[in-house]
Amino acid sequence: MTSIDFEPASVAAAAWTVNPFLHYEESRVYNPLTDRALPLDNPGYVRFRDFVDHGVVDEALVRDGWIVRADQDLSHRSLLKVVSIETMTACNQKCYFCPVSIAPREDENMPRELYERIVAQLREYRLDGVFLQSYNEPTIDKRFVDNCRTLFEAGLPVAVLSNGSGLTPAKVDELLRLGTMRYLCINLSTLDRDKYKADRGADHLGVVLRNLDYLKNLKLAEQMRIVVLGGMDDVHRSDFEAIRERFADSLFEVAMHRATDRAGWLSTGHHVERKKKLAGCDLIGSRPIQHLHITPAGKCILCCQDYDEVHIVGDLAISSVGEVLAGQEMAKMRRWVYGIEEAPDDFICRTCEFALTR
Numbered sequence: 061m062t063s064i065d066f067e068p069a070s071v072a073a074a075a076w077t078v079n080p081f082l083h084y085e086e087s088r089v090y091n092p093l094t095d096r097a098l099p100l101d102n103p104g105y106v107r108f109r110d111f112v113d114h115g116v117v118d119e120a121l122v123r124d125g126w127i128v129r130a131d132q133d134l135s136h137r138s139l140l141k142v143v144s145i146e147t148m149t150a151c152n153q154k155c156y157f158c159p160v161s162i163a164p165r166e167d168e169n170m171p172r173e174l175y176e177r178i179v180a181q182l183r184e185y186r187l188d189g190v191f192l193q194s195y196n197e198p199t200i201d202k203r204f205v206d207n208c209r210t211l212f213e214a215g216l217p218v219a220v221l222s223n224g225s226g227l228t229p230a231k232v233d234e235l236l237r238l239g240t241m242r243y244l245c246i247n248l249s250t251l252d253r254d255k256y257k258a259d260r261g262a263d264h265l266g267v268v269l270r271n272l273d274y275l276k277n278l279k280l281a282e283q284m285r286i287v288v289l290g291g292m293d294d295v296h297r298s299d300f301e302a303i304r305e306r307f308a309d310s311l312f313e314v315a316m317h318r319a320t321d322r323a324g325w326l327s328t329g330h331h332v333e334r335k336k337k338l339a340g341c342d343l344i345g346s347r348p349i350q351h352l353h354i355t356p357a358g359k360c361i362l363c364c365q366d367y368d369e370v371h372i373v374g375d376l377a378i379s380s381v382g383e384v385l386a387g388q389e390m391a392k393m394r395r396w397v398y399g400i401e402e403a404p405d406d407f408i409c410r411t412c413e414f415a416l417t418r
Contacts, residue, residue, distance in 0.1 A: 220281075
């Protein structure tokens with residue numbers, strides 16, 4: 061959050077109020093319910109400030125959702141953009157930056173009928189990506205190519221996050237025959253074999269590099285990235301530079317990112333003090349408004365950071381995607397995340413670095 065003062069002095073008595081789901085950023089105000097922004101140098105922002113400071117209601121602000129009726133409840137609304145479907149729980153690594161390294165889960169697989177039913181429902185939405193990943197390794201699923209095929213046939217944007225170990229040349233060739241993914245991201249932390257084994261609990265570096273060398277100049281996805289996680293220290297920078305140099309003449313963009321503590325779940329990564337006044341979520345968009353996270357059992361959880369599945373907002377085994385998004389539990393989570401209602405002291409967002417505050 062910035063120092064922008066967005067509370068109208070007369071809001072309690074007015075018929076209109078600022079939309080409580082807005083994000084206040086350095087250079088703009090953003091509405092995750094419409095995916096629209098008001099840059100600070102935009103004439104619309106001047107009118108927005110007129111309402112904030114003086115209560116001047118502008119028709120365009122109402123039409124575009126920047127201000128709303130004071131008695132209007134927006135918490136049942138969403139703008140679904142990204143879906144994560146974890147088709148199975150298995151992972152073949154135990155990375156230090158992942159809860160799987162500490163508390164691996166029991167094997168569980170999503171029934172095929174449930175997967176196909178969910179995919180069919182997702183066709184109703186204009187999505188940026190459908191990810192076949194959460195805390196699992198999607199490429200080792202024997203159904204991985206078939207899962208991608210189902211998404212391609214439904215006209216949905218396929219997205220995959222992977223450690224690369226199961227993305228063999230044979231699978232790459234099959235996927236290329238199906239189409240072009242929207243997004244492929246490979247998590248690769250080092251080129252040092254001993255360090256790789258220590259970081260991930262598995263000696264997979266050789267096979268990962270062979271797989272990446274095969275596909276590095278094949279247009280498997282519209283966007284192809286290698287993400288190098290670490291502590292943003294000299295060792296991390298050295299690993300990043302080595303990986304970037306190795307894949308300089310490829311279709312991979314190489315990015316350096318800090319490992320997170322998964323909202324306080326891990327001892328590693330960046331830690332934040334417990335947050336008091338919650339005011340939204342900015343983890344690649346708003347998780348409660350723009351994302352849906354689905355477990356192999358069809359349960360929907362609030363966020364990818366919720367490894368223990370504490371905050372279950374719906375069950376696709378008995379409900380539709382639309383019913384979950386508009387349901388009471390999801391609405392309550394949105395009110396908690398955005399500070400419309402006071403969340404419990406142990407609410408996950410209070411220890412998450414991506415939670416916005418006032």
